[in-house]
Each structure stands twice: as C-alpha cells, then as structure tokens.
Amino acid sequence: MLMLRGRFLFAIFFAIFALITIRLFWWQVITGDRLSIEAEHQYFEILPIPAARGEILTSDGFPLVSNETAYLIFAELKKIIDPEFPQKLAKILEVPQASISGKMSPDLYWVALAHKVPQEKVSKISELDISGVGWTPEDRRFYPEASSAAHLLGFVGSSATGEDKGYFGLEGFYDRELRGRSGMLRQEKDVRGAPILLGGRSEERAKDGRDLILRLDRTVQFIAEKKLEQGIKKYGAKQGSVVIMDPNTGGILAMASFPSYEPAKFSKSEPELFKNPVVADSYEPGSAFKVIILAAALDSGVVKPGDIYQDEGPIKIGEHTIKTWNEKYHGPETVIQILERSCNVGMVWVGKKLGRENLVEYLQKFGFGERTGIDLEEEGEPLFRPKKEWKEIDLATASFGQGIAVTPIQMVRAVGAVANGGKLLEPHVVARLKDEGKTIEIKPKVLRQVIKSETAAVLTELMVSAVENGEAKWAKPKGFRIAGKTGTAQVPVEGHYDKDRTIASFVGFAPADAPKFVMLVRLTEPTSSPWGSETAAPLFFDIAKELFTYYGISPSE
Structure with a gap:
C-alpha cells in the first residue's frame, strides 16, 4: 500500500515537473524572441531608417532617375x-x-x-x-524625363516583403547596388510612449545606395527616341528599336524602343511592355547577317573581294529552292557585287566555300550562341544549333540571315567588331558607380579578337560600297562615308515564312574611316513597304544625319 502511494506521489510530482519544464521551454525557446521583442517595445521605440536609393544619371550628369x-x-x-x-x-x-x-x-x-x-x-x-x-x-522614384529610356531603366516595385525592389533594366540588374542598406533608431521611452530625453538611444546609420553614371548620352537618346517614334508612324510598323553603341568602348550611347511606358506609372501599363526588345527579343536578321558571313569568309581566306560567282539562277538544295530577293540574276558577280546587290544565291556560294566547321566557329567567335553580358536584366539567349546538327540547308539559309536567331544587341556588338578593327567587346551601359564620394570605374572589356584588323578594313570598304551602290543609296546623306547593310527577313509563322510580314533592319557605322558610333535600326512588320532598304535604312540615315551635326562631323567627300 505504501509502495503504491509512493508511486502515485512520484507520478504526480513528475507530471508537475514535466508541465513546468514544457512551459519554461515554451516561454524561453518557442516564444522567447517574441516576448523579448514585446518587452523591448515596452521600453524602447524602434524605427527603421530607410536608405536613399541611388540615382541614375546620363554621361553628363543629368538625372534620368532620382528620388522625391x-x-x-x-x-x-x-x-x-x-x-x-x-x-x-x-x-x-x-x-x-x-x-x-x-x-x-x-x-x-x-x-x-x-x-x-x-x-x-x-x-x-x-x-x-x-x-x-x-x-x-x-523616398519614391522620380523620372524627370517620364518615359525616356524606360526599357533601359526599368522600374522600382515592391518585393514579397514589401520592400523596394528593382525590376527590369538597370533597376533590376543593379538592384543590390542601388538600394543600399537600411538603418534603425532605438530610443528609450516612458510608460506613455514619449521619448525619454536623457534615456538610452542608439542608431544604426543607413547606408545610401550607389549612384549609376551611364555612358548614355542624353542628346543622342533624345534623337533616337524622336526619330524612332516618327519612323514607326511613317512606315506603319508594329514596333521598333534603335540601339547606338560606341564601337571603341562598347558603351551604349542610346537605346530606344516603341511602344514604351512610364516607369513611374508601371502598374497602369501592360506587363509585356516591360521587356526590353533590344536585349530580350530574338529575330532572324536577314541580309544584314551577310556582313558576318563575309567577315568569316574573308578572314579565313576562302574568298577575296574580286572573286567571281556565276549567278545563273535559283539553286536547289534538296527539296528547297533558293532565289534572289527580286528574282533577278546577273551572270558573273564579284564578292563586292554580291553584297551590293544583296544576292542570296551568291551568299550560299560563299557559305559553301566557308563550310560548316568554319561558319559555326566564326559565328561563335562573334558572340552568337551566348549572351553579350550587357548590364541589363532579362537579356535573352536565342537558341543556337549545335555544330553537329547543321544540315546543308541550314548552312545555306544562315548565309543570308534566315533560319538563325539573334538579338539586336548581339547584332550591333558583332558589327561593332568590324568597326573597331576586329575586337569583340562586352557592351555596357554603366560607366561608373559613385559610393559616398568614391568612384568605381567600369572599364571597357575586350573579350577577343574575332577577325584580323586587315579583314575588318577590307570588309568596311565592302560595306561602304553596299551603301553607295545598294538599294538604299537614294536615302544616304551626301558626302559621308557610311558602312552598313540592310536586312529584310520574313516572319516565321507555323512552320513557314509569311512573305507579307517582315522585320526590316539596317546596321552600320560611321564615319567609316574613324567610327564614332555603330547603330542598329529594327522595324517590326512595316506596312508602307516590307523592305529594309525602304524603311529601316532611311530611318538609320535620318538619325545618322542628326548625329553628324551633334558630333560636329563634316562631310569627307
């Protein structure tokens, strides 16, 4: 009996001890942090000190994005x-x-x-x-120029935790640098919640975000946007983009796309407008790509400018028939004339001479099949066919810019390599970051030499000849040597090409002998004419004329 009573009392004491232990564990471990915070809040006022987000400024210090x-x-x-x-x-x-x-x-x-x-x-x-x-x-973001450079800038929204977060463009890519680090103020208070003037007070200072100083030129950006908007209306295009780069540094001087949106009112815009077509869109470049194929062929020595191709009509590759764009054939043609006349069948001949191994190798050297590394969020990477999967028809169509996808920034970078003597650079928007009085320079980055400087010089002359004697010669500014090439690519639709829907483009650089800029103009589905020579090329020349005036470049002829 005594033994049973002892066991009963032990069980009761054990149960009480267990309950106390569990309760202490609950108070100290499970809810300890919350209770500590509540206790601290009884005696201290804790307020966050937000960090100022960094500004984004043009190359001459004008704020494209600031705070209010x-x-x-x-x-x-x-x-x-x-x-x-x-x-x-x-x-x-x-x-x-x-x-x-x-x-x-x-x-x-x-x-x-x-x-x-x-x-x-x-x-x-x-x-x-x-x-x-x-x-x-x-702070909240303020955009003095409204929608100017919207696709390049991006916008600031809220994260899942309600904090400021950059999305798209520079705001997204440089979010960590721009946002800085928030601080905290801890002030002792009395029972009524009023601060105790002689009480405890501690402050963790906020660290403001870094400012971005761009390579972008405000005047060049204004010219590009104004002319692009006019061009889209004039040629009835669905969409359009212009990107202008310094071929010697890779610095982006201007980047514009329409339709656009206002970053300050992004919540009222359609989400598809947030994507930057210059870095995110892939398209078939059409005849503008002939410049890249000729660069490879000339550099590898398989053709020379004076070599002759017998242009005798359409050519068949398997079940496919390839024709010239205007179905005109000229008999003997030099490589120079192939580019001037934008002869598709002549380029197939060049592509065959180059061969699959060489062609794919040079395309990869020019940066196709990889991201450019530009400092903007959401850069796309079009699919690039593995070397072993290239068939004869793929080699043929790629030679005149069909059946291969590129982004506008890839294309302007590749042609920039021709302009600067054969060096492939990493395109960059930001020139330097400012951090509490210190400046962090972002230097131009040369990735590799893709063609010899001698090849670049020869190809430049071929491109000048294409402008002087090609289909767009009527629109060229008189007295200026411009190296360039038109492009017209049919839009692929459900396994075939729609001849009535095209992407018109022109890519080139000027002045040809000492390039100040390389520029790509791209118009999606122009309705006034499907041809790049009648839409994108005159728009390119219109912008170039303004740039010649701005840079003080005089006619050389």
Missing part, C-alpha cells in the same frame, strides 16, 4: 484605440479596407500600412489625429 519625398504610413498596434481607423485610412489612401485591417495582428507591435504616400494624403491623415498611426519620410 513621400511617406511610409505605419501603426503602433498597442496604441490603437479607434476601432474604425482601418476604414478611415482606406478612404484617404484609396485602397480596400481589407488591405489595412488584414495587416493587423496581436503578435505585432509595429506594422507598415502603406508606402510611397504623397504629402497631400498625409495631411488628411494628420487631420484625423488617430492615436497609434504615424508616418515617416521615405
């Missing part, structure tokens, strides 16, 4: 006594009441209710005099 003061509205939930405050705030903020009340939780002491609230709304909230509701200044 707005406000973060917050609530200290333990101080809230007005049960109708969510309804009152929601009305002023013009948001559903649930978006305010849904953030309330008994586990929280402090909660952010709304970000980027303008001064006029804060004034109305102040008039309500709601206990426990406060506000603190925070």
Whole structure:
C-alpha cells in the first residue's frame, strides 16, 4: 500500500515537473524572441531608417532617375484605440479596407500600412489625429524625363516583403547596388510612449545606395527616341528599336524602343511592355547577317573581294529552292557585287566555300550562341544549333540571315567588331558607380579578337560600297562615308515564312574611316513597304544625319 502511494506521489510530482519544464521551454525557446521583442517595445521605440536609393544619371550628369519625398504610413498596434481607423485610412489612401485591417495582428507591435504616400494624403491623415498611426519620410522614384529610356531603366516595385525592389533594366540588374542598406533608431521611452530625453538611444546609420553614371548620352537618346517614334508612324510598323553603341568602348550611347511606358506609372501599363526588345527579343536578321558571313569568309581566306560567282539562277538544295530577293540574276558577280546587290544565291556560294566547321566557329567567335553580358536584366539567349546538327540547308539559309536567331544587341556588338578593327567587346551601359564620394570605374572589356584588323578594313570598304551602290543609296546623306547593310527577313509563322510580314533592319557605322558610333535600326512588320532598304535604312540615315551635326562631323567627300 505504501509502495503504491509512493508511486502515485512520484507520478504526480513528475507530471508537475514535466508541465513546468514544457512551459519554461515554451516561454524561453518557442516564444522567447517574441516576448523579448514585446518587452523591448515596452521600453524602447524602434524605427527603421530607410536608405536613399541611388540615382541614375546620363554621361553628363543629368538625372534620368532620382528620388522625391513621400511617406511610409505605419501603426503602433498597442496604441490603437479607434476601432474604425482601418476604414478611415482606406478612404484617404484609396485602397480596400481589407488591405489595412488584414495587416493587423496581436503578435505585432509595429506594422507598415502603406508606402510611397504623397504629402497631400498625409495631411488628411494628420487631420484625423488617430492615436497609434504615424508616418515617416521615405523616398519614391522620380523620372524627370517620364518615359525616356524606360526599357533601359526599368522600374522600382515592391518585393514579397514589401520592400523596394528593382525590376527590369538597370533597376533590376543593379538592384543590390542601388538600394543600399537600411538603418534603425532605438530610443528609450516612458510608460506613455514619449521619448525619454536623457534615456538610452542608439542608431544604426543607413547606408545610401550607389549612384549609376551611364555612358548614355542624353542628346543622342533624345534623337533616337524622336526619330524612332516618327519612323514607326511613317512606315506603319508594329514596333521598333534603335540601339547606338560606341564601337571603341562598347558603351551604349542610346537605346530606344516603341511602344514604351512610364516607369513611374508601371502598374497602369501592360506587363509585356516591360521587356526590353533590344536585349530580350530574338529575330532572324536577314541580309544584314551577310556582313558576318563575309567577315568569316574573308578572314579565313576562302574568298577575296574580286572573286567571281556565276549567278545563273535559283539553286536547289534538296527539296528547297533558293532565289534572289527580286528574282533577278546577273551572270558573273564579284564578292563586292554580291553584297551590293544583296544576292542570296551568291551568299550560299560563299557559305559553301566557308563550310560548316568554319561558319559555326566564326559565328561563335562573334558572340552568337551566348549572351553579350550587357548590364541589363532579362537579356535573352536565342537558341543556337549545335555544330553537329547543321544540315546543308541550314548552312545555306544562315548565309543570308534566315533560319538563325539573334538579338539586336548581339547584332550591333558583332558589327561593332568590324568597326573597331576586329575586337569583340562586352557592351555596357554603366560607366561608373559613385559610393559616398568614391568612384568605381567600369572599364571597357575586350573579350577577343574575332577577325584580323586587315579583314575588318577590307570588309568596311565592302560595306561602304553596299551603301553607295545598294538599294538604299537614294536615302544616304551626301558626302559621308557610311558602312552598313540592310536586312529584310520574313516572319516565321507555323512552320513557314509569311512573305507579307517582315522585320526590316539596317546596321552600320560611321564615319567609316574613324567610327564614332555603330547603330542598329529594327522595324517590326512595316506596312508602307516590307523592305529594309525602304524603311529601316532611311530611318538609320535620318538619325545618322542628326548625329553628324551633334558630333560636329563634316562631310569627307
């Protein structure tokens, strides 16, 4: 009996001990952090100190993106006594009441209710005099030029945790550098919540984000945007892009696409507009690609400018028939004339001489099949057929720019290598970053020598001849030596090409003897004419004329 009573008492004591242990574990481990925070909030006011997001400036220091003061509205939930405050705030903020009340939780002491609230709304909230509701200044993005360079800049939205986050373009690519690091203020307070002037106070300073200084030239950007918008209307194009690069540094001088959007109002725009066509879109370049194939053929020595091709009509490859674009055939043609007349069958002859091994190797050296490494978010990487999968017809069509996909930035970089003597550079938008008075330079990066400088010089003359004697010669500015090539590619639709829908382009550089810029103009489905020589080329020359004036370049002829 005594033994049973002893066991019973032991069991009771053990149970009590276990309950106490579990409870202590719950208080100290499971809810310890929360209780510590609540205890700290009883004696200390803890407020975040937001970091200022870095600015984005043009090469001459003009702000494309800066900050303006707005406000973060917050609530200290333990101080809230007005049960109708969510309804009152929601009305002023013009948001559903649930978006305010849904953030309330008994586990929280402090909660952010709304970000980027303008001064006029804060004034109305102040008039309500709601206990426990406060506000603190925070920056919001300001775009002085509205939609200018929108695709290049990107925008700032909110992350899953409600913090500022950059999306697309520079804002996305350089988000970590731009956003900086937030700080925190910890101030001792009395039982009524008022700061104790002689009490404990500590501050962790915020570290502002870095500023980006671009290689982009504000005037060149303005010219590109103005002329592109006019060109799209004039030629009835569905979409268009212009990218202008310094071939000697890889620096992006201008980048424009239409239709566009305003980064400050991104939430009111269609999401498909956020993508930057210059770096994200892939397309078949058409005859503009003949420049790259000729670069490979000349550099490897399989053809010379004076070599003769017998242009005797269409050629058959298996079940495929390849014709010239205008179905005209000229008998004996030099390599120079093949480029001037943009002869597809002549380029197939060049491609055969080059061969699969050489052709694929040179395309890869020129950067096709890889991203360019440009400092913009969302760069695309078109599929590039593995060498062993290239068939005879693939070699033939690639020789005149069909059946192969590129991005505009890949194309302008490759032609830039011809302009600078054969060096492939990494394209770059940002020239330097400023960090608390220090400057971090981003130097031009040469990736490799893709063709010999002698080859580049010969090919430049062929491209000048193509401009002087080709289909677009009527639009060329008089007295200036421009090296370039038109491109017209039919749009692939469900396994075939639609002859009525094209992508028209022109890529080139000027002045040919000492290039100041390399530029690509691309128009999607122009309706006034399907041909690059009648749409993209005159637009290129129109922009080039403005650039000659801006740079003070005089006619050389």
